[in-house]
Amino acid sequence: MPPPSRWQSRRPIPRPALWIAIPTFVVSLAVAASLKAGIFAALVVALLGAIAVGVFAERRLVRTISSFERIAPEPWSQWLPKNLKRELALKKAV
Numbered sequence: 001m002p003p004p005s006r007w008q009s010r011r012p013i014p015r016p017a018l019w020i021a022i023p024t025f026v027v028s029l030a031v032a033a034s035l036k037a038g039i040f041a042a043l044v045v046a047l048l049g050a051i052a053v054g055v056f057a058e059r060r061l062v063r064t065i066s067s068f069e070r071i072a073p074e075p076w077s078q079w080l081p082k083n084l085k086r087e088l089a090l091k092k093a094v
Contacts, residue, residue: 019057019060020053020057023052023053023056024053026049027045027046027049027050027052027053028049030045030049031045031046031049062087062091065088066088066091069088069092
């Protein structure tokens with residue numbers, strides 16, 4: 001069997017992205033704890049937790065992508081989807 005290339009993972013299962021796994025785990029613990037108060041309370045906690053994790057992930061990804069723009073302002077952006085280009089342009093205008 002040939003050795004893995006530098007772009008392939010050496011592990012058969014890749015490491016999880018802890019920046020998204022940990023907040024999701026915390027939300028699941030909160031949902032499990034709120035089940036004692038009832039199913040409706042658990043659904044409310046799940047909804048609010050999912051929104052919070054989504055906002056957290058979105059902000060982190062936008063920050064990462066905007067750092068790419070500071071490094072290489074133009075050439076790479078021609079391959080981005082139009083909606084992401086629009087969002088980056090709005091962030092730059094603000």
